[in-house]
Amino acid sequence: xxxxxxxxxxxxxxxxxxxxxxxxxxxxxxxxxxxxxxxxxxxxxxxxxxxxxxxxxxxxxxxxxxxxxxxxxxxxxxxxxxxxxxxxxxxxxxxxxxxxxxxxxxxxxxxxxxxxxxxxxxxxxxxxxxxxxxxxxxxxxxxxxxxxxxxxxxxxxxxxxxxxxxxxxxxxxxxxxxxxxxxxxxxxxxxxxxxxxxxxxxxxxxxxxxxxxxxxxxxxxxxxxxxxxxxxxxxxxxxxxxxxxxxxxxxxxxxxxxxxxxxxxxxxxxxxxxxxxxxxxxxxxxxxxxxxxxxxxxxxxxxxxxxxxxx
Amino acid sequence: xxxxxxxxxxxxxxxxxxxxxxxxxxxxxxxxxxxxxxxxxxxxxxxxxxxxxxxxxxxxxxxxxxxxxxxxxxxxxxxxxxxxxxxxxxxxxxxxxxxxxxxxxxxxxxxxxxxxxxxxxxxxxxxxxxxxxxxxxxxxxxxxxxxxxxxxxxxxxxxxxxxxxxxxxxxxxxxxxxxxxxxxxxxxxxxxxxxxxxxxxxxxxxxxxxxxxxxxxxxxxxxxxxxxxxxxxxxxxxxxxxxxxxxxxxxxxxxxxxxxxxxxxxxxxxxxxxxxxxxxxxxxxxxxxxxxxxxxxxxxxxxxxxxxxxx
Numbered sequence: 147x148x149x150x151x152x153x154x155x156x157x158x159x160x161x162x163x164x165x166x167x168x169x170x171x172x173x174x175x176x177x178x179x180x181x182x183x184x185x186x187x188x189x190x191x192x193x194x195x196x197x198x199x200x201x202x203x204x205x206x207x208x209x210x211x212x213x214x215x216x217x218x219x220x221x222x223x224x225x226x227x228x229x230x231x232x233x234x235x236x237x238x239x240x241x242x243x244x245x246x247x248x249x250x251x252x253x254x255x256x257x258x259x260x261x262x263x264x265x266x267x268x269x270x271x272x273x274x275x276x277x278x279x280x281x282x283x284x285x286x287x288x289x290x291x292x293x294x295x296x297x298x299x300x301x302x303x304x305x306x307x308x309x310x311x312x313x314x315x316x317x318x319x320x321x322x323x324x325x326x327x328x329x330x331x332x333x334x335x336x337x338x339x340x341x342x343x344x345x346x347x348x349x350x351x352x353x354x355x356x357x358x359x360x361x362x363x364x365x366x367x368x369x370x371x372x373x374x375x376x377x378x379x380x381x382x383x384x385x386x387x388x389x390x391x392x393x394x395x396x397x398x399x400x401x402x403x404x405x406x407x408x409x410x411x412x413x414x415x416x417x418x419x420x421x422x423x424x425x426x427x428x429x430x431x432x433x434x435x436x437x438x439x440x441x442x443x444x445x446x447x448x449x450x451x452x453x454x455x456x457x
Numbered sequence: 458x459x460x461x462x463x464x465x466x467x468x469x470x471x472x473x474x475x476x477x478x479x480x481x482x483x484x485x486x487x488x489x490x491x492x493x494x495x496x497x498x499x500x501x502x503x504x505x506x507x508x509x510x511x512x513x514x515x516x517x518x519x520x521x522x523x524x525x526x527x528x529x530x531x532x533x534x535x536x537x538x539x540x541x542x543x544x545x546x547x548x549x550x551x552x553x554x555x556x557x558x559x560x561x562x563x564x565x566x567x568x569x570x571x572x573x574x575x576x577x578x579x580x581x582x583x584x585x586x587x588x589x590x591x592x593x594x595x596x597x598x599x600x601x602x603x604x605x606x607x608x609x610x611x612x613x614x615x616x617x618x619x620x621x622x623x624x625x626x627x628x629x630x631x632x633x634x635x636x637x638x639x640x641x642x643x644x645x646x647x648x649x650x651x652x653x654x655x656x657x658x659x660x661x662x663x664x665x666x667x668x669x670x671x672x673x674x675x676x677x678x679x680x681x682x683x684x685x686x687x688x689x690x691x692x693x694x695x696x697x698x699x700x701x702x703x704x705x706x707x708x709x710x711x712x713x714x715x716x717x718x719x720x721x722x723x724x725x726x727x728x729x730x731x732x733x734x735x736x737x738x739x740x741x742x743x744x745x746x747x748x749x750x751x752x753x754x755x756x757x758x759x760x761x762x763x764x765x766x767x768x
Contacts (some may be wrong), residue, residue: 368649415702449688
C-alpha cells in the first residue's frame with residue numbers, strides 16, 4: 147500500500163522521552179512514520195542522555211518549543227504531569243494537529259487533558275500496553291510494541307479520521323489496536339496491570355520489613371517465586387504512584403474482589419481444605435495456556451530467562 | 458580433587474521423576490554422581506515417558522523395588538505422599554543408606570517421614586530451591602540447579618558424615634548449599650515462595666471470575682503485568698496444595714502481614730496519599746537490584762523473555 151511507504155506525519159513531538167517515549171522514537175524511525183521527531187523532557191540528565199543516544203531530531207527543555215508545528219503530539223510523561231503539560235502547550239498547538247498520550251489510565255486523562263485541547267485540534271487518548279521494569283531514555287528499544295495491544299479511548303464526538311490516523315500510527319509501530327470506552331479500559335487494566343503491580347509492590351515491601359527473616363535470606367532464596375514479583379516492583383515509582391492516584395475507583399473495586407478471594411483461600415488453608423486449593427490451582431493453569439496461545443507471552447519455562455550466575 | 462572424579466554413590470533411587478526428579482537424574486549423570494540411577498513413579502504414563510527419554514538406568518512401578526540396594530534415596534513426589542512412601546520403603550532400605558527429599562516444607566516432612574526411618578539409615582531433609590512452572594518427566598533439564606541454593610535441614614543428632622555427603626551431592630549438582638533449622642526454613646520459604654504462589658493463584662482466579670471484564674480481555678491485555686502472575690499460577694496443583702496444607706502456620710503468619718500491609722496501601726489509594734505510595738515503590742526497587750547482584754535473576758528487561766508472537 148502506498149500509505150505505508152510515506153511518512154504519516156511531518157513532525158511528531160514526544161513530550162516525555164523515558165522508556166515509552168524513546169521506544170516510540172525508535173519505532174517511528176523504523177517505520178518511517180515522521181519526517182521530524184522532537185523530544186521534550188524537563189530533566190537535564192535525560193536531555194543529555196537522549197542527545198548522546200540520538201533517537202530524536204531535536205530535543206527541547208520546554209514543551210512549548212517541542213510542539214511548535216507538530217502534526218502529532220504525544221504526552222508520554224507520568225500521567226500526574228498531563229494537566230499542566232496540556233495547559234502549557236495549548237496555545238502553541240498547530241491547527242489540525244492530533245494530541246494523544248500513552249497513559250495507563252484513561253478516564254482521568256480525558257477529564258484532565260480534554261478541557262485544555264483547543265478547537266481545531268483532535269484529542270485521541272491511547273494506551274500502548276507494553277513496557278519493562280526499566281525506565282529512562284536509555285531503556286527504549288524499537289521492538290517494545292511489536293505484537294502488543296494499543297487501546298484507543300476516543301471520547302464521543304472525536305473526529306473519526308483522527309482516530310484512524312492514530313490507529314495507523316500504532317499499527318505501523320508494530321501494535322494491534324483496539325478501541326474501547328475509557329471507563330471500561332480502566333477496569334480491564336485495573337485487573338490486568340494495576341492490581342498486579344500493587345500486590346507485587348506490597349509483597350516485596352512485606353518481605354523487606356520482616357524481623358524474623360533477614361533481607362539477605364529473602365534475596366538468596368528468591369528463586370522460589372519471589373524474584374518474579376521483584377521485577378514488577380522495580381517499575382518506575384512516579385509513573386505507578388500516578389496510576390493509582392488516577393484510577394482509584396477501579397483499583398479499589400478489583401482490590402476488594404482480590405481480598406475477598408484471598409480471605410477464602412486463607413480460610414481453606416486454615417481448615418485444611420485441600421480440595422478448594424487444588425480446584426483453584428487447576429483452573430488457573432488454563433489461563434496461562436491461553437495467554438501463551440494468544441502470543442502474549444513466551445511458552446519457554448521461567449520465561450526462558452537466561453540463568454543468572456554469580457559474577 | 459579425587460573425590461570429584463569418582464561416583465559419590467553406587468545406586469541412587471529417585472522416588473518421583475517429575476520436574477525435580479528427572480532434573481536430578483540429568484544432573485547426577487552430568488557430574489557422574491552415581492553408578493546406577495533408579496526411578497519410581499506410580500503413574501504408568503510418566504513411567505512410559507521416562508522410559509522413552511532414558512534418564513534412568515532402571516524404572517520401577519513400586520518404591521520398594523526402586524530402593525533395593527540404593528545408597529541414596531530421594532523422596533521427590535508432592536510432600537503429601539511422603540509419609541506413605543517412607544512407610545513402604547522402610548523395610549527395604551539398605552543399612553547405612555541416606556534418605557533425603559526435595560520437599561518445599563521441612564518441619565512437616567521431618568515430622569511425617571522421620572519416625573519411619575529405621576536405625577542405621579540416615580535421614581537428611583533437603584530443599585533445592587529451583588523449578589519452573591512446568592511439571593512431569595519431560596520438563597527436566599540438567600542445569601535446573603546451577604547457581605541455585607539447596608537448603609539442608611538435618612534434625613539434631615543427624616550423622617555429620619551423612620550431612621556432608623548430601624552437601625557434596627548438591628554442590629556437584631551445581632547448587633550452593635546452606636544448612637538451616639527446619640522451622641526457620643519454613644518461615645523463609647513462606648515469604649519467598651509460598652505466599653507469592655498463593656497470591657499469584659489468587660489474582661488469576663479473581664480475574665477469571667470477573668463478570669464486568671471478559672476472560673478474553675484479561676488474556677489480550679495481560680502484557681501489563683498480569684502475565685507474570687499466570688506463569689507462577691501454572692505451577693503443579695498437587696505439589697502446591699500439599700505445600701499449603703503442610704506449612705499452614707508460617708503461611709498464615711506471612712499472609713497476615715501481607716494483608717496488613719495491603720490494607721495500608723488500599724487506604725493510601727483511597728485517601729490519595731501519593732507520598733506513601735511513592736516511598737514504598739522506591740524502596741522495593743532496591744530489593745530487585747540486590748537479587749540481580751546476588752546472581753538469583755537476570756538483569757535483562759522483562760527477564761529477557763523472547764518476544765512472543767502470534768502464530
